[in-house]
Amino acid sequence: MHAYRTHTCADLSAANVGDTVRLSGWVHRVRDHGGILFIDLRDHYGITQVLCDPDSPVFAQVEKVRSEWCIRIDGVVKARDASLVNPKLPTGEIEVFVRDIETLGAADELPLIVFGDQEYPEETRLRYRYLDLRREVMQKNMTLRSDVVASMRRRMWDRGFREYQTPIITASSPEGARDFLVPSRLHPGKFYALPQAPQQFKQLIMVSGFDKYFQIAPCFRDEDPRADRSPTDFYQLDLEMSFVTQQDVFDTIQPVIGGVFEEFGNGRKVDQTWEQISYKDAALWYGTDKPDLRNPIKMQIVSDHFAGSGFAIFAKLLEQDGTQIRAIPAPGGGSRKFCDRMNAFAQKEGLPGMGYIFWRDKGDVLRGELGDLLTAKIKAEKKKDESLVAKISSEADAKAVELDRLEQEANLTAVRPVEAAGPLAKNIGHERTEAIRQQLGLGVGDAAFFLGGKPKQFESVAGRARTAIGEELGLTDKDRFAFAWIVDFPIYEKDAESGKIDFEHNPFSMPQGGMEALLGDPLEVLGFQYDLACNGYELVSGAIRNHRPEIMFKAFEIAGYGEEEVRKRFGGMVNAFRFGAPPHGGCAAGIDRIVMLLADEANIREVIMFPMNQRAEDVMMGAPSEPTPDQLMELRLRSIPQD
Structure with a gap:
């Protein structure tokens, strides 16, 4: 028998009943059911339930094990009672009765629990990353990452590319971010740099006549961290081709990226x-x-409708060179409540607010107003205020006549009458609001939000507002x-x-x-x-x-x-x-970001095995660290302390 296992913790099934087996793994959890001990034994592949009762020769030893101990067990495979089968586990039809046990690695009290979905601070998770990585979701994410990289490699080879490696220690070459510098011992006062990308080398490979290159390339950039960006290093699928046009590059990489998303997109x-x-249209339409x-909203320029209008803020703004008013359509957002929420969003973004217009059925508005008048009339009648009753009745009759006229028109034209509402609508009037509605293709129950100024100053906020509107209205x-x-x-x-x-x-x-x-x-x-x-x-x-x-x-x-x-x-x-x-071109695809999307994660650190924290620190290994005096002496460097 093998020293550690005959099977993994995902292998055993009803076909193994009666077999003597050996399993190794971690104690996922322990349950004591009236003197019978159940252990969920976990390895990279799955979970097998093992049990032990006082008849087992190692019962006393099994009683000592705790969560995350690494153990080996020998035992006999038994079938579970039909009522106890666990259909969620591949091994759910069986359990293993323990005959022997060996502790391979005992565990101290755990700083974070592997079993379950408990939330822990990111610093704790990164400091004890090796425990964090034992959790099921992290095992899946890292396996997904490995499988994605393997798939990319196969697809690139299938398209006639070969993988070549480029240097990790090279010269400083600005790529849009800060370099990580490496001091030279043999050339005091001079520095190498870690490559921000293999850009120059892959172009030189084309000059060397190799025609098609790719690499799963590590890249190093000293950047400020973001949720979708590592502050130190990342990996990319890097490729370059000779004698190609822009469309050739698209036609090459699209089946690779698209194929990976189809393979791992989970349906x-x-x-x-x-x-x-x-680029110009993307900035205009999407900010x-x-x-x-996935969000169908497209922003549009609506400056003409506000030039010389009664809304002085926008009208005066448009008198300045290079300014525009842009509209963000919001299908289904036609309520004051929603518009107020989006105004609050704009204020959180540092704006005084967003102008808005929403459109409603004019007949519904009249019916509401008529209902209010009838309520007021009843109150006036109770007070026996005959003059007020007469006044309200006159207004109600006029509303009823108007409502009847609208209903007749709607029946003839099959078009419901639309009324614009909101502060902007009152300022610019019916003709302009109707022109805006027609341009944006909006109708009853819809809204539009407006931002103005020089496009570069408000485009990013407009883009975030578009995203928020799409999310809030369920359009994405x-x-x-x-x-x-x-x-x-x-x-x-x-x-x-x-x-x-x-x-x-x-x-x-x-x-x-x-x-x-x-x-x-x-x-x-x-x-x-x-x-x-x-x-x-x-x-x-x-x-x-x-x-x-x-x-x-x-x-x-x-x-x-x-x-x-x-x-x-x-x-x-x-x-x-x-x-x-030769004429040449290529591209690079961010592997970390691709895996993040496929894993449905919002933070890139969830798909990197050992990431840095938000301050670009490795709290597990203690990096960055201070060099020793001997190291500085050998490199002829001096560290200047911060004030």
């Missing part, structure tokens, strides 16, 4: 058509370049993965204060139109750069690369970087491009 719908949306298309389809390529990114932007032109996005992207495009207005230059968004997250980023030295030098010159500085920063790549560089 959720995976969109087969992936829209291509310009973000990583839109969640939770059982779906919706993908979109965001394309046509601007290469340059102008600083509002200094007027200086600088790169807004990847400086290594080939400008659309090549050198000719760089001779015109820099703010009009678009790059062959693209991101893939899914359910509100950026999953993939890439570009067709600028492989022509003369175009690269010109692109950097526009942003104020001379040829000498470009050669100094990116000399290895620039020199290589002098020797017959």
Whole structure:
């Protein structure tokens, strides 16, 4: 018999009844049922119930075991009574009667409980991550991650790619974040850097003639943490191809990413058509370049309806250059209560509020008003106030006549009369509110919210409001993965204060139109750069690369970087491009984020085996730590204490 096990804790079934077996694992929980001890024994694969009674030669030893002890047991497989079968467990038809036991690793009092769904502070979970990882949900998440990576590798090989490794210790090369620097012992005063991405190396692989490259690549960036981003390191599916267009890259990566989501999406719908949306339109429609298309709401510009209107705040705002008013449609949000909730949301976002209009059935409004008048009439009659009764009766008769007219019109046209309500509606009047309603395609029971100013100043808040509206009204389809390529990114932007032109996005992207495009207005230059968004997250980023030295030098010159500085920063790549560089492009897909979506987790740390905390600390291993004086001496470094 094997030293530790003949079967895993998921293997045994009714076919094994009568067999003598050996199992090893952790004590998931212990139950004492009137002198009979039941233990749920757990390993990576599953759970088997084992039991022991006073007739067992090791009963006294079994009585001593506690949760999370690691033990080995020998025993005989027995069938459970039909009434005691557990259909939720693959091993639920059997149990093992313990004949022998060995403690492989006793456990102290636990700082967190593995059994059950108790919530613990993140610091506790990360400090004792090895215990946290024993929990069922974490076992599933890490297994999912491993399976996703394996699937990606198979799919890339099937598409004719080979995996090549690039250096982990290299030169500092700005990729949009801070480097992690590594001091050199052999070259005092000089530093290596951990690569933010294999960007330059994978381009050099193309120059070397390998045509198709991929790698499950570790990347290192000293960034501020977020729920969907690690503050230190992450992994990406990195790929590059030669002699390709932007569409070729899309056609290559879409079946890989889409296939992974179909394989591991747990039955959720995976969109087969992936829209291509310009960066400009994404900002307008969704307020973000990583839109969640499960939410059908599209924002629109409605400036014309407020210019010169009675709503002075927006009318005056539109007199300034570069300002807009945008509407966020809210189908089904046509109640004052909902509008007040969204106003409260805006105030939490630091705004004074959001203007709104909601539309209701005019007949319903009249019926409500008529009901109020009749109630008031009854009260006046009780007080015997004849003049007030007459006045109310006159108003009620007029309302009844109007209601009758509306009903007749509705019967003839089959269209219910609509009335706009809310502070904005009163200020801008029926004609403008009706034009807004028609433009947005809204009707009775719907609403719209409005934000104004220079788009870059309010787009992100508008995007978050769109998300909140979709969630509140149940418009967002939770059982779906919706993908979109965001394309046509601007290469340059102008600083509002200094007027200086600088790169807004990847400086290594080939400008659309090549050198000719760089001779015109820099703010009009678009790059062959693209991101893939899914359910509100950026999953993939890439570009067709600028492989022509003369175009690269010109692109950097526009942003104020001379040829000498470009050669100094990116000399290895620039020199290589002098020797017959092929047109090439590629992308990188964030593995951690993909697994986070597939696992239906909101925090990326739930799918990373040993993540850092919010302060970029490894509280389990004690990193970062202070170097010893000998280490600093050897590297010829000095640590300057903080004030």
